[in-house]
Amino acid sequence: MSALAVEAIDISKRFGARWAISRLSFSLAQGRSLLLTGHNGSGKTTLLRIISTAAFPTAGTLKVLGFDSKKERDSLRPSVALVSHASFHYEDLTAAQNLLLSAKFLGVKDPASSVKELLERMGLSSRADSAVRQFSAGMRKRLAIARLLMKAPKVALLDEPFGELDPAGSLQMEQLIRDLQAQGTSVVLATHLIEQGLSLTQERLHLEGGRKVSPT
Amino acid sequence: MTPKISLLTAAWLVLKKDWQIEWRTRARLTALIFFSGATLLLFSFAMGPDVTSLRAHAHGYLWLGLLFASVLSLGESFRIESENQALTGLVLTPVEPRAIFIGKVLGNASMLFALSLVLLPITIGLYDVDLTRVPHLLLLVLFLGTLGISAPGTVYSAISANARARDVMLPLLLFPVLVPLLLAAASATKLTFQPDPQDQLGSWLKLLIAFDLIYLSVGFLVFPKIAEED
Numbered sequence: 001m002s003a004l005a006v007e008a009i010d011i012s013k014r015f016g017a018r019w020a021i022s023r024l025s026f027s028l029a030q031g032r033s034l035l036l037t038g039h040n041g042s043g044k045t046t047l048l049r050i051i052s053t054a055a056f057p058t059a060g061t062l063k064v065l066g067f068d069s070k071k072e073r074d075s076l077r078p079s080v081a082l083v084s085h086a087s088f089h090y091e092d093l094t095a096a097q098n099l100l101l102s103a104k105f106l107g108v109k110d111p112a113s114s115v116k117e118l119l120e121r122m123g124l125s126s127r128a129d130s131a132v133r134q135f136s137a138g139m140r141k142r143l144a145i146a147r148l149l150m151k152a153p154k155v156a157l158l159d160e161p162f163g164e165l166d167p168a169g170s171l172q173m174e175q176l177i178r179d180l181q182a183q184g185t186s187v188v189l190a191t192h193l194i195e196q197g198l199s200l201t202q203e204r205l206h207l208e209g210g211r212k213v214s215p216t
Numbered sequence: 217m218t219p220k221i222s223l224l225t226a227a228w229l230v231l232k233k234d235w236q237i238e239w240r241t242r243a244r245l246t247a248l249i250f251f252s253g254a255t256l257l258l259f260s261f262a263m264g265p266d267v268t269s270l271r272a273h274a275h276g277y278l279w280l281g282l283l284f285a286s287v288l289s290l291g292e293s294f295r296i297e298s299e300n301q302a303l304t305g306l307v308l309t310p311v312e313p314r315a316i317f318i319g320k321v322l323g324n325a326s327m328l329f330a331l332s333l334v335l336l337p338i339t340i341g342l343y344d345v346d347l348t349r350v351p352h353l354l355l356l357v358l359f360l361g362t363l364g365i366s367a368p369g370t371v372y373s374a375i376s377a378n379a380r381a382r383d384v385m386l387p388l389l390l391f392p393v394l395v396p397l398l399l400a401a402a403s404a405t406k407l408t409f410q411p412d413p414q415d416q417l418g419s420w421l422k423l424l425i426a427f428d429l430i431y432l433s434v435g436f437l438v439f440p441k442i443a444e445e446d
Contacts, residue, residue, distance in 0.1 A: 078310060086300050106220065131240070
């Protein structure tokens with residue numbers, strides 16, 4: 001197993017005629033965390049999606065935990081989790097049903113008690129049986145985090161994790177990130193809240209037009 | 217590391233999830249029943265009061281009703297997957313895309329089969345057909361036909377789910393592929409409603425099974441390419 005959590009070698013990603021990521025190279029050691037910064041449309045979300053294997057580079061090689069993100073995606077996916085702008089939840093299922101479904105797919109032993117514990121941890125116990133359609137944006141974010149925790153990933157990818165959260169939720173999110181790091185999880189964090197992001201990570205990658213640049 | 221659950225277990229979970237969503241909302245089946253019921257009613261009015269003529273064409277109208285309803289049903293089936301990018305969420309969980317295909321095909325087929333069962337008494341009422349001749353074979357024809365619609369339907373509804381004109385795109389892609397299956401299904405259904413002096417029903421059933429196997433095999437092979445972004 002490689003000692004690198006993420007290793008991008010000259011990766012590019014094209015959507016139609018537009019290059020969202022252009023000849024990007026960087027690496028992140030296992031257990032270290034990375035802050036992704038950049039303006040809207042700079043390629044942060046695309047990069048997180050590529051690392052998560054939701055998308056693949058048009059050119060170049062991306063290795064995550066030593067696995068080629070395209071060729072060895074099946075081996076990689078159990079170890080990587082993404083919390084994105086899209087929550088990945090079914091609107092017409094309840095919070096508990098959504099989590100239970102993930103738990104069963106993941107082969108979690110005693111899925112019902114895992115779901116109960118996670119909902120409690122994320123402060124969603126009282127709404128366990130409410131359909132996700134009735135949830136606020138903040139509650140959806142908490143549920144998405146619960147899903148990530150269920151997976152216990154080695155690489156956690158968080159796209160604007162503090163967005164839509166109230167101050168208490170934001171503090172809880174910071175603590176969760178620290179807990180993940182304490183367990184040895186590498187966190188890749190994209191946020192516009194740079195000070196908060198810097199306090200949680202050891203490394204920084206600033207993107208402009210899909211290219212790596214020095215932050216100004 | 218490989219996924220911890222088998223392909224069939226994952227497919228069963230996808231199917232159960234679809235049933236669970238349908239049971240919570242009950243929106244899809246209700247809409248399908250009204251839509252296809254209205255279609256059958258309009259066809260019977262268009263044909264007029266000639267009972268012989270109604271009986272002679274009932275099989276075709278039943279399958280037209282099912283075909284039109286299938287577009288609504290299949291479109292809705294992948295609308296729930298594209299909302300919140302739930303399909304991507306499943307793939308990243310990770311769930312084997314082929315398990316998603318099997319689960320979705322069975323979910324769509326069970327929905328259309330249930331609809332066909334509801335349409336049978338309506339068909340008796342409107343077209344005066346006799347369903348008691350070979351009811352077990354009629355059910356088999358309906359099952360094979362709805363399964364045959366669902367296999368390519370699942371593939372094409374996944375393709376068109378994120379397209380701008382998805383409501384137009386799905387029937388455009390699906391109907392030409394389904395023509396041979398529908399011919400076989402309608403012919404087999406006719407022979408369950410009416411006498412079969414030349415014993416042709418068995419041949420049509422074999423043809424239906426062959427179409428189902430072809431559609432399922434092709435879908436099984438191509439679905440992973442569709443479920444995942446490049």
